[in-house]
Amino acid sequence: MRADQFEANAPGTLVPIFNGVAFVPAPLPPLIEPKWELTARLDKASAALARAAGYARLVANPEHLLRPLLLREAVESNRLEGTHTQIADVLRQQAVGPPADHQRAGRQLEVLRSLQAIDDGTAWVVERRELSPFLIRSLHGELLRDVRGTDKSPGRFRTTQVLIGAEGDTPAAARFVPPPPEHVEASIAELSAFMGSDETYPVLVSAALSHYQFEAIHPFEDGNGRLGRILIILMLMSRGVIEKPLVALSPFFERRRDEYQRRLNEVSTRGAWTEWVLFFLDAIQAQAEDSSRRAVTLTELTEKYRSLARAKSRTQTPLVAIDLLMERVFVSAPELATYAKCNYRTARAALEALAALGVVEQVEGAYPQLWVARELSEEVYER
Numbered sequence: 001m002r003a004d005q006f007e008a009n010a011p012g013t014l015v016p017i018f019n020g021v022a023f024v025p026a027p028l029p030p031l032i033e034p035k036w037e038l039t040a041r042l043d044k045a046s047a048a049l050a051r052a053a054g055y056a057r058l059v060a061n062p063e064h065l066l067r068p069l070l071l072r073e074a075v076e077s078n079r080l081e082g083t084h085t086q087i088a089d090v091l092r093q094q095a096v097g098p099p100a101d102h103q104r105a106g107r108q109l110e111v112l113r114s115l116q117a118i119d120d121g122t123a124w125v126v127e128r129r130e131l132s133p134f135l136i137r138s139l140h141g142e143l144l145r146d147v148r149g150t151d152k153s154p155g156r157f158r159t160t161q162v163l164i165g166a167e168g169d170t171p172a173a174a175r176f177v178p179p180p181p182e183h184v185e186a187s188i189a190e191l192s193a194f195m196g197s198d199e200t201y202p203v204l205v206s207a208a209l210s211h212y213q214f215e216a217i218h219p220f221e222d223g224n225g226r227l228g229r230i231l232i233i234l235m236l237m238s239r240g241v242i243e244k245p246l247v248a249l250s251p252f253f254e255r256r257r258d259e260y261q262r263r264l265n266e267v268s269t270r271g272a273w274t275e276w277v278l279f280f281l282d283a284i285q286a287q288a289e290d291s292s293r294r295a296v297t298l299t300e301l302t303e304k305y306r307s308l309a310r311a312k313s314r315t316q317t318p319l320v321a322i323d324l325l326m327e328r329v330f331v332s333a334p335e336l337a338t339y340a341k342c343n344y345r346t347a348r349a350a351l352e353a354l355a356a357l358g359v360v361e362q363v364e365g366a367y368p369q370l371w372v373a374r375e376l377s378e379e380v381y382e383r
Helices: 036-056 062-080 087-096 102-126 133-143 181-197 203-217 224-238 250-255 257-270 273-312 317-328 333-340 344-356 374-382
Strands: 012-017 020-025
Touching: 020 181, 020 203, 036 203, 036 273, 062 087, 062 102, 062 224, 062 250, 062 273, 062 317, 062 374, 087 102, 087 317, 087 374, 102 133, 102 224, 133 181, 133 224, 181 203, 181 224, 203 224, 203 257, 203 273, 250 257, 250 273, 257 273, 273 317, 273 344, 273 374, 317 333, 317 344, 333 344
Parallel strands: none
Antiparallel strands: 012 020
């Protein structure tokens, strides 16, 4: 990272470190010039969020919608950091356990740890607790528990200098050099206070500023990107913009990865706040609209499957199986027997009846025997 990349209005200070310089971001909020385009984009993003909340209320069980949204967030956020997994594989691992391939199982476990961190953070916010440094450390500890990066001090702010760039980069060659470790704790304390109560700007704008700030501080040795994107969801919930984690931005950021990284970097080098905030608001609008589409599709599929089961089945077990499928996607007969409080033969017969109706199909080579709601997986989780 070269000092001459940073213009006079860069929102921070360059400090010398061994073999280069590091960037210490100034505390939030910055001064952003009001623009009509910014106001218009903010209105569109806010309206899209309101529509998503409305469609979500049409879903009989909100968890059936939140699960695909958050799983997509976890998968795409990990993909941004170089861990590539398929949503269907993660769902299958949740149903029957990890595959024999340890590397593949490890990659999928990283996604599951991200999901758990989101759940933990959501529970914290629902209890009306502050987005504190303690929470941030706790979520980081869960994110890296027993997965790649577990040797990078999970749950503890870094005590060493880190670089953002290619492996082996020096401070002079790195794309970005975050502040030295002695600045981290105070910077995160300031950011936490801003996230919780600052009213300088509308909350969606403040969320954009906060995400930049967290990534610029880069408080941990590993996992900063994944945790920073989780904190967006938690901040929007804690400030009352959304009641549930209905918007997941990582799929948008992954689709436009280069622009995402460039916009963040240009804030540091030339104070390009407006351009970053506009990009962030585009992400909010796009992903809120995506959530609305998935809510509608889920509602339609649920009613379609229930209508088929009511018309063609003589027992209630296939209807109960549909509830479980909406929650799990992959289902075994023993799992359904436990869920429906029936015997194995009744559970298996229900799944076979749903297979005859085209609701599920048997997964070849799966042990224990497994059925999957393929249309649900493709239309609500993957598309």
